[in-house]
Amino acid sequence: MSQHADVSQPSGIRPDGPPTDHVTERLSTLDRYLPVWIGAAMITGLLLGRMVPGLGEALGAVEVDGVSLPIALGLLVMMYPVLAKVRYDRLDTVTADRPMLISSLVLNWLIGPALMFALAWIFLPDLPAYRTGLIIVGLARCIAMVIIWNDLACGDREAAAVLVALNSIFQVIAFGGLGWFYLSVLPAWLGLEQATLDVSAWQIATSVLIFLGIPLLAGYLSRTFGEKARGRDWYESRFLPTVGPWALYGLLFTIVILFALQGDQISSRPLDVARIALPLLVYFALMWGGGYALGKALGMTYERTTTLAFTAAGNNFELAIAVAIATFGVTSGQALAGVVGPLIEVPVLVGLVYVSLWLRRRFPHQTAR
DSSP: OOOOSSTTSOSSOOOOSSOOTTGGGGSOHHHHTHHHHHHHHHHHHHHHHHHSTTHHHHHTSSEETTEEHHHHHHHHHHHHHHHHHOOGGGHHHHHTOHHHHHHHHHIIIIIHHHHHHHHHHHHOTTOHHHHHHHHHHHHSBOSSHHHHHHHHTTOOHHHHHHHHHHHHHHHHHHHHHHHHIIIIIHHHHHTOOOOOOOOOHHHHHHHHIIIIIHHHHHHHHHHHHHHHHHOHHHIIIIIHHHHTTHHHHHHHHHHHHHHHHHHHHHHHOHHHHHHHHHHHHHHHHHHHHHHHHHHHHTTOOHHHHHHHHHHHHOBOHHHHHHHHHHHHOTTSHHHHHHHHHHHHHHHHHHHHHHHHHHHGGGSOOOOOO
């Protein structure tokens, strides 16, 4: 979804220049009431899941790499408009930023999984299934919705594309090994209960190729051929305003389907959901805040600090849910913990988008492009 006020950000607001004192006042109606739309989508999904018999089974009957086909379609529609806005000829300015790349890797692959492991054991010592599910969520670094949160918060789109791609590579390489370490090796060293995780590198790679590769390729081809055929001005002032709103539509559709699929589990076990939610709230706050603190300490611009923080805080819920279901079953506590992930992540990160916009005046900014 787009938010810039200039020609490259045609729907809603996304000022790239110095921050104003009333950023949210420049939001489009669609963007300004985003929390309302998301809340309505969550409630609608939960009600549909509870009130329509067999809906969950019908929605989950056809899957793409372990993810319900409607959710897969919603994610692809959600990601394409944002990736179509990326200026791919500027990616070299991101890959040359070694401090940001290293910071992202440390936050995502060292601190994030370790923090979730600690929080799972602190808050859920007596609930091994939920604890294991949370650890799996901590291992699945975000490659989808984070692009939306970053764009809403006026982060650096090119940096987001690079960091998401980097996370995807590490996800394929490291997910299985980290799962073995945090569920078996480390608990054994600490004298704690162990668990196992049955997941292949091919399964992770397939997920990455589908949920990142397809919209990334489509976005790149759209910009390349659109600019070649009609020029950058037409592409950014005419084409992007047409496809931009579909990011929000895809996001809302995905949320409705996701909560419809799991509405019965969520609404029938409210106390369990509350216990799972508590460590997730702490996790999102610490990872996002840590990303901002690190970016500030390294003297990064607002745009790249924002990207660093959101890519560190977000998680790949679709992968975590698919792995939990494949390993432990669709009705398992591990799967429920994966489902509660987006239940908490979506409203929390939307709130952090507004906190980010409020923080804009405290950071230096990228020069206008």
